[in-house]
Amino acid sequence: MSRQGKTPARPPTRAEALASALAEAITSGRMPPGTALEEERLAAENDVSRTPVREALRLLAATGLVEQRSRRGSVVARPEPQRLSEMFEAMAELEAVCAGLCARGMAAKARRSLAARHAAMGRLAGEGRVEAYRSANVAFHEALYSGGGNAYLAELAVASRRSARRSSAAPRASSPRMPSMARSSRPSSPPTRPPPPPRRARISRRPKAPGA
Numbered sequence: 001m002s003r004q005g006k007t008p009a010r011p012p013t014r015a016e017a018l019a020s021a022l023a024e025a026i027t028s029g030r031m032p033p034g035t036a037l038e039e040e041r042l043a044a045e046n047d048v049s050r051t052p053v054r055e056a057l058r059l060l061a062a063t064g065l066v067e068q069r070s071r072r073g074s075v076v077a078r079p080e081p082q083r084l085s086e087m088f089e090a091m092a093e094l095e096a097v098c099a100g101l102c103a104r105g106m107a108a109k110a111r112r113s114l115a116a117r118h119a120a121m122g123r124l125a126g127e128g129r130v131e132a133y134r135s136a137n138v139a140f141h142e143a144l145y146s147g148g149g150n151a152y153l154a155e156l157a158v159a160s161r162r163s164a165r166r167s168s169a170a171p172r173a174s175s176p177r178m179p180s181m182a183r184s185s186r187p188s189s190p191p192t193r194p195p196p197p198p199r200r201a202r203i204s205r206r207p208k209a210p211g212a
Contacts, residue, residue, distance in 0.1 A: 013052070013055075014048050014052040015052040015053075015056045015059065016056070018042070018052055019056035019057075019059040019060050021046070022037070022042075022060060022065075022066075023060060023063070023162045026060075026065050026066075026076055026162075027162050031076050032076065034075055035075060036073060036075055037057060037073065037074040037076065038073060039053045039054060039057070039073070042056075057074045061074070063159040063160070064077060064083070064087060064163040065163050084164070087160065087163055087164040088164050090160055091157070091160040091164045094153070094156055095141075095144065095145075095157060097148075097153060098144050098147070098154070098157055100148075101147070101150060101153070102144060105147075105148065106147050106148075114140070114143050114144065117140040117143060118140060121133060121136045124136055141157075141161060142158075
C-alpha cells in the first residue's frame with residue numbers, strides 16, 4: 001500500500017516544542033553535561049508555566065539527555081562509557097529498521113535523493129568541512145527516519161540519535177575530527193534495495209561493547 005497521502009502530523013505541544021529546543025541546546029554543546037535545568041528559570045525564559053517545563057524535562061529524561069534527581073532538580077546528563085556504548089548500539093538498530101522500511105517502501109526518486117545526500121556527506125568529510133558535514137548529516141538522518149513512513153519509529157530514532165550525539169560530542173567538541181565523526185554518525189550506505197527480513201537486517205550495526 002502506498003505511503004503517500006498520510007494525515008499531516010499534529011503540531012507539537014508546548015512541552016514538546018520546549019523539549020526540542022532544549023535538546024538542540026544540549027546536543028549543540030550550549031548546555032554541557034552537569035548544567036542545572038531550573039524549572040522556574042526555564043519557564044521565565046520561554047514564557048510558559050512550569051507545567052510544560054516539567055513535561056519537557058520528563059521527555060528529555062526518557063531519552064537520556066537529562067538526569068532527574070530526587071529533591072535536587074534536573075541536570076544535563078553525564079553518561080558513563082558503557083551507557084554511551086549502549087546508546088550507539090540502540091541507535092544503530094533503530095537506523096537499521098528505518099533503512100529497511102525505506103528500502104521496501106520508499107519511491108525510487110526518494111531513494112535516489114537519499115543516496116545523493118549520502119554521497120554529499122562523503123565529499124564534505126573528505127574536504128574536512130566540519131560544519132557543513134554536520135548539517136548534511138542531520139538532513140540525511142532526518143530523511144532516513146521519515147522515509148520509512150513510521151512516525152513513531154522516527155520519533156524513537158530522533159530521540160536516540162540526539163542522546164548519543166550529545167553524549168559523544170562533548171569529549172571532542174574543541175577539536176572535531178571528520179573521519180571519526182563520519183564513522184560514528186552515519187550508516188554504511190543508504191538503502192537501495194529491499195534488505196533481508198528485519199531480524200537479520202544489520203545495515204547500521206556496530207559491534208557490541210566488550211563483555212556485553
